[in-house]
Amino acid sequence: MSRPDFIKHWTELEEADAHVYRGDTEPMGLDSPLSAALGITRIGIHHVRLLPGRRTSYPHAESTEQEFVYVLHGTPDAWIDGALHRLAEGDSVAFPAGTGICHTFINNTKSDVRLMVIGERPREDNRIRYPLNEAHERTRKDRWEDWPARPLGGHNGMPD
Numbered sequence: 001m002s003r004p005d006f007i008k009h010w011t012e013l014e015e016a017d018a019h020v021y022r023g024d025t026e027p028m029g030l031d032s033p034l035s036a037a038l039g040i041t042r043i044g045i046h047h048v049r050l051l052p053g054r055r056t057s058y059p060h061a062e063s064t065e066q067e068f069v070y071v072l073h074g075t076p077d078a079w080i081d082g083a084l085h086r087l088a089e090g091d092s093v094a095f096p097a098g099t100g101i102c103h104t105f106i107n108n109t110k111s112d113v114r115l116m117v118i119g120e121r122p123r124e125d126n127r128i129r130y131p132l133n134e135a136h137e138r139t140r141k142d143r144w145e146d147w148p149a150r151p152l153g154g155h156n157g158m159p160d
């Protein structure tokens with residue numbers, strides 16, 4: 001008996017190319033969009049593989065979409081409001097909507113990192129803030145102009 005379509009290994013679903021922001025050449029993480037492929041429609045679930053020297057995204061904050069990240073493998077750095085926090089397998093990080101907490105995850109190690117990223121499906125009312133990539137932010141219709149400003153530390157949000 002064959003397995004049903006709603007059972008897949010993340011490697012079957014990983015996209016061939018890393019996400020790249022419009023107008024940039026920096027490759028981000030490799031995404032396996034689990035929820036979309038398996039029929040989950042209310043939440044977004046992704047397996048993200050970060051190769052050494054890559055990050056998940058530009059540092060950002062979201063107005064109405066919540067995010068949750070669980071470290072499956074490796075020791076990434078969580079960039080939060082300009083400071084790095086080393087994580088270990090089994091660590092969880094939550095970003096409640098509307099807080100203005102800016103974040104990304106960076107692989108500053110020599111081994112792959114694997115993350116489970118869970119969040120709301122894209123919402124029409126969501127706005128996004130890119131405090132270190134304001135030129136990119138200005139090109140977006142969904143920019144968060146009245147975000148609750150938070151002090152940012154000195155780290156530039158880039159991999160080592």
